[in-house]
Amino acid sequence: MKYHITHITDYVYASPASMCHNIMVQFPKDHSFQKVEESSYSIEPNPSYATEHEDFFENKYLYFSVDKRHTKLSVVAESTVILDTPEWVALNPATTPPWEEVRDWLHSTEALNDIRQYYLESDHVPFEEGIKEYALVSFTPKRPIMEAMMDLNNRIFEDFDFTSGFTDISTPLSVVFESRKGVCQDFAHFSLACLRSIGLSARYVSGYIETLPPPGKPRLVGADASHAWIALFIPGHDWVEFDATNNLLVDDKHVRVAVGRDFADITPLKGIVYGVGNQKMIVSVDVEPLTD
């Protein structure tokens, strides 16, 4: 598949700000099964300072600051991305190794630090009581890791209600677990907590997915949203991606932007504004399928 993505974030302040600093993580990178044809950004007002970096998790990000008075900050990221069907789609889950074997390998020095770091707790992924037990229902002894994961994915999808507006970024995972409600971030964080609490390496993936309009209705521009799912490390196949929100093994419709331990590592846009008063944020995302 090929997509053109437009991600617009507008901040409107109640009173003028004299300056702002921001970090923006909205640039898709080349990946296995993903090729970035084009990627650009524009920021209004024009930043007085802007530098691109790569972070600890090898994501691309932009640090920028605006030093003139402004009441509105508008950040636009655009990219064109070609997606291939990943190798794991054809994989027979029953042929993957037992999950305990993977766990033991991860905890030896044979595994790279870059992989091991994803089995630790993180701010948004604490090992709350009961989560490990929830995971073990799917991860029964000796069960092939991918098979167990598909089962877990399915259970989360069935057990949890997708409810927008119930959670925000400060909602603790325990509340999500108790109420069994949330949005894609919560589903991803919960999946991660399940996997990490039993010693497996799994990471948070942010990106986009095309939303299909209701049958018979036209596609609405800008009505899409950014999305989040997870990737589980399976030796021999590296990071295999699962989307609990949609109960699927990621195919060629997920555009990857960044990976991290959780949302906090790769917040799409965060910043500090010098000034007083509140601000309003308006985000619009458009994932346009291209035919070529």
Next chain:
Amino acid sequence: MIESYLVDKMFKSANSLDELVTQDNKVADRWQKLVGFYANLSTDKMSQYYEEVSRQLRENGVTYNVFGDPEGMNRPWMLDPVPMVFSAEDWATIEKGLIQRAELLNLLLADIYGPRHLIKEGLIPFELIYNHKGFLRQADKIKLDGEHQLIQYAADMARGPDGKMWILRDRTDVPSGAGYTFENRAAMTRVFPNLIRENAVRKISSYYQTLKDTLVHLSSKGDNDDLRIVLLSPGPKDKTYFEHAYLSSFMGFTLAFGEDLAVNDGYVWLKTIKGLEKVDVIIRRVEDIFCDPMEFRNDSNLGVVGLMESIRQKKVIVVNPFGSRILENPGLMAFLPQLCEKLLGEELLLPSVATWWCGHDKEKQYVLENIQHLIIRKIYRGTDSQAMYGGEMTSAQLKQLSSDINRSPYLYVAQEMVEFSTTPSWINNRLEGRNAIFRSYIVADTENNTYNVMPGGLSRSSVEKDASLIISNQSGGLSKDTWVIGKKGEELVRPKTKLPEVSLRPETKNVLPSRTGEHLFWMGRYMERAACTVRLMRMVLKSYNEADEDIHIKENDALSTLSKSLTAITDTKPGFFDKTTLKDPEGELIALALDISKPGSLTNSIQAFLSNGYSIRDRLSLDTWRILDSISEESNRMRKMGTDLTQIYGGLDSMIIKLMAFYGLNIDNMTRAATWDLLNIGRFIESAISNCTLLGAMLGKPFERDTYKALMEGTLQCSESLVTYRYKYRSVLELKAVLDLLICNEDNPRSLIYQVLKIDKHLRNMPHQELDRGMGPVAKKLLGATTAIRLSDIDHLSTLNGAEGKYLNLLEFLDHISSLLMEISDMIFQIYFSNNRNRYHRIQTATLPEI
């Protein structure tokens, strides 16, 4: 005074290890001269020495802030007159061991934020680093140029049962205490000069010089005119704020708080009253995760937004580098011996306390089985993670702790409880053996590619007995100077013993941060406001106490006008303008004097004056500081004394004298730089505004002759012009003459015109006011005020007019001048201090994207 101590240590407590007495019951060689000295000393004399040492420190303003302390801020720093003593041989071992440890930790730091080979190879367990909150991923792959990443280092040590010094803790983020150490030594040198000379006590100044040299060297700029080194402090509430201010002025750094700095175009800038000035090096006392709310803890307001990015761009050097706290991880101690062998090919010289990291099963098992005999710590030292003593916990607590350890074993470390040596300490007028912890200071010498260990340091002993490992100043410890006994004449051949050079370029280096300027300005204003309040309040209280009890205050025109004037001056309406308050004025009078939470009250103004003063401690001379202290004491005394109006009156008398002493001292001591000008601009703006308020409130309304005469006299007295008036006009009180003296007389320092001219004079010395730019807006406003006063017609002002039978011309004139002055104050604020207003808030994708 030493005998009972010797007897006790030699015969009674046979098995314990003591610094002074050796295992075979002799006085250790290094203590011989001191013991000889103490042997001839009476208890009284020693007490005198103790007092003398305390006095030295108090007079030098050495304080320590204890959070939540009932005594409030600025608790005096306590120093034991008995030092901690090391022999030359002992010290050689310690010094060598500390240099080795610093080098080892430096290599670890470079690896942890570099290739991480040690973790990959399993020499440092992966979980010990990646789970530690001090492992700052944002600081990965960022290096200072050269070999040294760890610049400042401090190690806490105590003497273990084998007679060797053991390392208890490593401090690598923001090690504190080197400033106190210097003050301790200074006080001891003044009180025991001979003892220090006879023992050839090693000097500690080379440490400070090396620190300065290293910072200059790191900047790769050289110590030229525009090199700016800033000491970043969390602010006056920090427990070691004294030291931040002290070290800054002593080392020639600019003391700054987070709000004084800003990052723009990738560079760090200091906001000064002249504008922005580039910062080259920051030596920080703010913990790394509080240093940049953009990239670390976003609830911090101690940091500088964008500082991490500036470091990344190598536009500024920050010492110690962000992320150094990872080395404070006590779990590392368990692995240092192997790491030392591996990296340096040597045996680790200084042993650490036996440490078990629970991240490995075998160690975890041991810890859980022996938990009652161990000290349990978290690998990350935070406010919520105090050391836990297994032996002192209930079984329920132990069970909870064990389950916590089982849940996240890698977050816990256990350490052995060790019986450390005692050292003689002067407590309750006698020598007692107390456990002492010695903190040593090490700094990288980047020029010579080595580490420099301060020959001395800060020792702290517990006031309580058997407090073994929990000594800290926070919990009320006593500090000790630390003497390394040298050989006579040795000091002469040491290469670096010069003190840090005093900068010869104060104009360029010693610029005034905007915030400092603002504090000075407000100090001036609050001092004057307090003084004016005192003067008027004294009169109100006096006439209130003298007033005829039969005649009610409401009918006493003079007294009620005085009272209303007090409300006007303190800006506390309705106050005495409210008839019920005027009927029963005592409560309001007491509140105006003592209620610190009431804006406008005397104690409130004094408090505002003082807290502005505390914030610019590095700019105030020692004598000034002492006066601030005595003002603070007086204010506390008044508040404690309670609500007796006669006693309040007495307090007012001494308060005014102290306030005047502050002013007088600064005439003599404050450099004639922007500091002095801003203090005075604040002062004269306040006094001119108060003058207008007072004249209007007291004289704006006519009364019958005697009353009005009393009010005129009161006005003159309050303006300290009564004597001048009598001298000039004899004793006839006439409104015209009073107004002439208090408004137009350019020779009278209490006149409005004099005060406005003073504002103008001081303003001319300020940056952005150069005459070659033409007359600025503030100068124009001032000219307007000056001209209006000079052109005022006293006959016109002293004419009764208007329907209400008031001196309306006078009131209008005063209002006009007063509002001009307030506009001037606002403009000064805009020009010099407005960039202090960097209130900021976070924005981020707070609502989750939905799909």
